[in-house]
Amino acid sequence: MTGNFIVERENRHSSDPFLLSVIVLLLGIGLTFLFSASYPNALRLNKAPEFFLLRQAVMAAAGFAGALFLMNIPIEVLKKLVFAVVLTSLLLSVIVLLAGRDIQGARRWIIIGGRSFQPSEVVKLALILYLADVFSKKEDSLDSFYSLSHPLVMVLLFSLLTFAQNDFSTAVFLILIGSAIFFIAGVKFRYFFTGFLASVPFLLILVFSREHRVKRLIAFLDPDKDPAGVGYQIIKAREALISGGFWGKGIGSGLKKMGTLPEAHSDFIFAVIGEEAGFIGILIIIILFAIFAARGYMISYRCTDRFCFYTGFGITTSILYQALMNMAVVSGAVPATGIPLPFFSHGGSSIMVTLLMCGILLNLSRSTKNERELPL
Amino acid sequence: MKSSTLELRKKIFLIGTVLIIVLIIIRYMSLMLFSPAGGDDSVTHKPVVERGPILDRNGRILAIQTRLYSVTAWIPSIKDVGKTASIISEVLEIDKNQLIQDISSRSRFMYIKRKISNSDAENLRGYIDKGDLPGIGLEPEYGRSYPEKELASHLIGYTGTDNTGLEGIEYTYNSILSPPSTQSIGNSRDIYGNQVFLTIDINIQNFAHQAALEAWEKYNPDSVMMIAAEARTGDILAYVSIPEVDLNNFSASQAGDRINRPVANAYEPGSVFKIFSIASFLQLGGIDEQSEFYCNGFFEINTEGTNPVKIKCLGNHGAVTPETILKYSCNAGAAYASLTVSDESFYRMLKLFDFGERTGVLLPGETVGLLREDRLWSIRSKPTISFGQEISVSAMQIVKAASVFANEGVMLQPHIVSKVVEHDGKVVDKSVREPIRQVISPETASSVLHMMTTVADADGGTGRRAAVDGITMAVKTGTAQKLDKQTGKYSENEFISSCLAVFPAEDPQIIVYNVIENPKKVSYYGGVIAAPLVGDLSDKIVSYLGIPRTGDMVINHPGKITIKQKPPLTLEDKVPDFTGMSKRELLPLLKDNRVKVLITGDGWVRNQNPPPGTDVVDGLNIRLELE
Structure with a gap:
């Protein structure tokens, strides 16, 4: 028994059994x-x-x-996967627009191996991982607009790509998640206020365009x-x-x-x-x-x-x-x-x-x- | 970063989230547990209401609920619009391209066609079951079927797509036929409407309908109306208005055909109206049965300075009495008679007859007719109204007013609904004889009725063609010139021919009224074309209802068999024969203190001990075996 192993065991405890049972229950x-x-x-x-x-x-x-x-997998591996996940989801989002299949008047699905797949679902995960990555690195510069611009652009990009698949609700939902993470990260209220005001006309246009x-x-x-x-x-x-x-x-x-x-x-x-x-x-x-x-x-x-x-x-x-x-x-x-x-x-x-x-x-x-x- | 701010934000976020969860729980709670029973307009569910049937007075079905299917489409599930459209268009015989266009223009749900026939539904069901029509469904919907088609169509009315009444009884009795639900949504779905029994008798309705149709063919008029009513109750027995509509397909009919003429059309009644004016003059004391007027072919009054009034009569009738005024329909005589009363008193009499008022019969779109107030009358008004011009009436008004002659001067409210019965048979409403008022005295009524019998006299009475074998008919005919709407004058070639009959005159039971509007063939005289129609129908009604004719061998049978009740059993001094008696009959025996009765078995007495004829002594035991 080496000390190293004990530390490993203590650091990597078994997962929360309570959460696991709730998940299994919900799934069942x-x-x-x-x-x-x-x-x-x-x-x-x-x-x-x-x-x-x-x-x-x-x-x-x-x-x-x-x-x-x-x-x-160790968390560090997950951190390294972020870039790949973001890139894949962006790629899928573009592919679906070019070669996707229309179902019910919306182009949201890609056919992979005979099964249809909806990239906008992956985008949710990608966006979360991306924002987590960015904010964990920019912890102390959240006051400057410049440092916020990258995550902001990404949220809008993901959202826009999803919107282009005629998936209005998921697009809005992505912005919602983005805002939640921005909020919890400590982004100033006035930015939210400005952002909200700026988005109102867009939203109206989007709603009334279809x-x-x-x-x-x-x-x-x-x-x-x-x-x-x-x-x-x-x-x-x-x-x-x-x-x-x-x-x-x-x-x-x-x-x-x-x-x-x-x-x-x-x-x-x-x-x-x-x-x-x-x-x-x-x-x-x-x-x-x-x-x-x-x-x-x-x-x-x-x-x-x-x-x-x-x-x-x-x-x-x-x-x-x-x-x-x-x-x-x-x-x-x-x-x-x-x-x-x-x-x-x-x-x-x-x-x-x-x-x-x-x-x-x-x-x-x-x-x-x-x-x-x-x-x- | 300031960790206190972050902690605060975590808290704000958590509180917000909890709030949202609580709001959603409240939302579901209010929706699922506290949804009011229909008061909340956000709840739109209409419970299935089975609309009650409409029946004739004897329970023959005139309108009944049907269950038909509507074709629905959930457009997102439709895979192949072209194929779907071609199958459906073929089965339902609708335009394929139009259907494709309709489907493409909607995004979610639509009705393709509502209330298709059951065979079409079966056809479609076959395709749906085979999986050829994804997204297409059949939804049951309630509709209305009218087994008698156009018979009494204006009286019955019809319902729209959502099964609410749009016309006739279906309209006025809508909430009774399908009561608005006050029950909670979702659970209790069985709501049955009430059954509405009309006063009409389908057989008499059929007689009247056939007669009217014959007139329609023969005289090519604009319309034919035919009403028969029970004189003593005001119940309408037949109600015909032609043109008519097949109620099962009313939407294909023309608007003009849907007009409920007997209540909606106001027209000048012509000479039929003389019975009401003569009755009025008699009642007002202006004339009596012996009054005499002279008709030299004209009615004339010379007023100083102004234009003299001169009205042509149809004939040169010479000396006329009220009776002959009616018999020969002498306009001049009626006009002269009118001079014996004042404008105001004549007007009041006519108001007592409810002219210018709705009849109160429960049908939509009723006209009040036209009766100008006496202060607006000209010098010509009184004489012309006396023979049925310058006044407009509906056929129903005439029938209602005529009820005075059959009810000793009392006018009755006409009824079209005899009773309303709940689906379980409980009678909730029953129409009863409803006297409105004493309009004229019984003497006047019988006097006018008697005069009307002369109209049917064979020697020149205008109503002689309405005569019925063995029945004394009280008749009045009418031929009115139609008002030309363009010129405002009386038309020279458009007439309204009518005939009213009340019979049998000695004991009035039935009122029949017929109006033929603008007959274009054969003749236009009421006495020539309307009277025979009334005669025919009356004859059939007499036979159908078994109204006795003179010369008939009348067997006076009360129509019921009375079974004589046996006197209650009493014990005399000898024991009677109990054989065949029921237990109930034996009951009085138990009251007799002298004897003891022992009963065995059930049914009727078969054996008894002691045998009949035995002396009754105190303490006698009587044994009775029942079987």
């Missing part, structure tokens, strides 16, 4: 409801009822394997105006939730997924959960996400390494706020956008990247545990 519940919500659609497409479940499970397995890998966005906005403000058109989904989701009541109709016994509620297995899966598991089910899932976030923020706040702190913060924020945005959309509290519910919504890229992020977060938890025990 997610797959269960995915099956319940997707089988009617699978049958409609003349596929086996477990068609979507299997697809999702395969991607989740791949993501889990990736997560295991990321969980066990007919479907305006329609969605109108549908959000008044779903009953066009109940057969854009407002339809919002109305049906709300009906599903209301019919769920407190206890729900029982898992698997929902009716709205049977063809009434479009996108029941992807963006609007939370409505199916509400219908089948009731408010109690909704509450449990929100609490699980809250525990996940609490654990994630705790891990990141305890990091002494700034890179780890920003990465942990960014990942937790990304997953939590995707979930919150999705829930807000489903409940009709914000206009309909295409933000998936992490762990739940059908989407290979989404589940994979979510699990990869969890792998990194678990990795961070391994090194923090020890540091907490060290007298600082």
Whole structure:
């Protein structure tokens, strides 16, 4: 037994079992409801009822394997990977624009080995890693506009590339994550203020430049105006939730997924959960996400390494706020956008990247545990 | 960097996040647990309401809920727009290119066609099940079917795509047929509307409809109206207005065909109106049954200085009495009779008949007609109104007003709905005879009714063609010149022919009224074309309802069989024969203190001990075996 080995063991503690169980729980519940919500659609497409479940499970397995890998590599290796990840995601974002496949009027997918892949999901991770890297190095020069300009340009570039894929909501979401990291890094309030003012006209232009966005906005403000058109989904989701009541109709016994509620297995899966598991089910899932976030923020706040702190913060924020945005959309509290519910919504890229992020977060938890025990 | 600032920011961020989570929980809580039952306008779900049927007075279905399918499209799921469109356009027989355009112009959800036929739905279902139509769905929707098609179409009305009534009873009884839901959303879905029973009798409606259609063919008029009513209750038995619409396909009809003429059209009634003016003059005491006027072919009054009023009569009737005024429809006679009363009193009488007022029958779009106030009358007004000009009425107003002659001077509210019944059979509303007011005295009513019987006399009565075998008909015909809207004068070649009948005159039960607007063939005289129609329909109604005709062998049968109740069983001094008695019949026996009764079994008495004829003594045991 060498002393070196003991230090290694102490520094690289086993990952946070609490966080791990929450992740496994969310994934398990997610797959269960995915099956319940997707089988009617699978049958409609003349596929086996477990068609979507299997697809999702395969991607989740791949993501889990990736997560295991990321969980066990040293942080220094991860830091070195940042450049490669950023470059790859930028490349993919450009490729998708040139050679991507159009689905539902948006060019967001690349076909790799017969499977479609959505680069904008990877971009989320790339952006977080990039900002973590930059801010951990520029810790003391955050007051100058010059030093801020690089990260700012990158956030806008990622966002613009995503926007060009006609993925307005993810583009906005990237800016949101960027802002969160800027905020936590200590960027002055006046910069935020200026940035906010500067972006308002842009946002307005972007929203009103596409007919479907305006329609969605109108549908959000008044779903009953066009109940057969854009407002339809919002109305049906709300009906599903209301019919769920407190206890729900029982898992698997929902009716709205049977063809009434479009996108029941992807963006609007939370409505199916509400219908089948009731408010109690909704509450449990929100609490699980809250525990996940609490654990994630705790891990990141305890990091002494700034890179780890920003990465942990960014990942937790990304997953939590995707979930919150999705829930807000489903409940009709914000206009309909295409933000998936992490762990739940059908989407290979989404589940994979979510699990990869969890792998990194678990990795961070391994090194923090020890540091907490060290007298600082 | 100032670590205190960073700590503060961490805290702000955490607090903000917690706040958002709490807000989302509250949002879901309010949505899922505290959604008010329909009060919140953000909840748009309409529970499935089964719209109640409309039936005739005997329960024959006139309108009923159907379940049809609508074709929906979730556009993001459509893979091949061209293929999808070609399959659908072929099945539904719609334009393919238009469909492709429609699908491309929408981004999410759309209805391709609502309420398709069941066979089309089955066809499409086949394609959907095969997986040929991704994104296309069939959504059940409730529609309305009218098994009798155009029969009584204006009375029944129709519903729109969302199954709310747009016309007729469907409109006025909309909230009764499909009650607005007050139940909470989502759970309780079975809401059944009430059944509305009309007063019409589908058979009489059919007779009237056929008669009207024949007139339509024969005289090529602009419209034919035919109303039959129960004289003593005000219930409308038949309600025909031609042109009419097939209610199952009302959208294909022309707007003009959808006009509910018997309540919506105001026209000058012509000579039929004389019965109301003669009744008024009699009631006001201006004339009596013996009053005599002289018709030399004209009605003339010479007023000092102003233009003399001169109105031509249709004939040279000589001396006329109220009776012959009606019988020969003498305009001059009616006009002279009008001079016996003042403008004001005549106007008030006409108001008592509810002319110039809606009849109160529950149909949309009713006209009030036109009855000018007496202060606006000219010197010509009173005489011309007395024979039915310068006043406009609806057919329903005439039928309503005519009810006075059958009810000893009392006018009745006409009804079109006989009862409203809940889906479980509970009667919630039932129409009853609803007297409005005593308009004329019983004597005046019977007097005018008697005069009207002479109109049907074979010796020159204008209504002789309305005569019915073995029935005393009280009739009045009318031929009014239509007002030419362009010139404002009476048209020389457009007429409104009408005929009213109340029968049997001794015991009025039925009122029939027929109006033929602008007949273009054969004739335009009410007595020639409307009267036979009324006669035909009346004849059929008489047979159908079994109204006795004179000369018929009348078997006076009360129509019910009375079973004589046995006197309650009492014990005399001998034991009677109990055989065949029920337990209930044996009950009084138990009251008799002298005997003890022992009953075994159920049913009727088969054996008894002691046998009949045994003396009854105190303490006698009577055993009865029932089977």
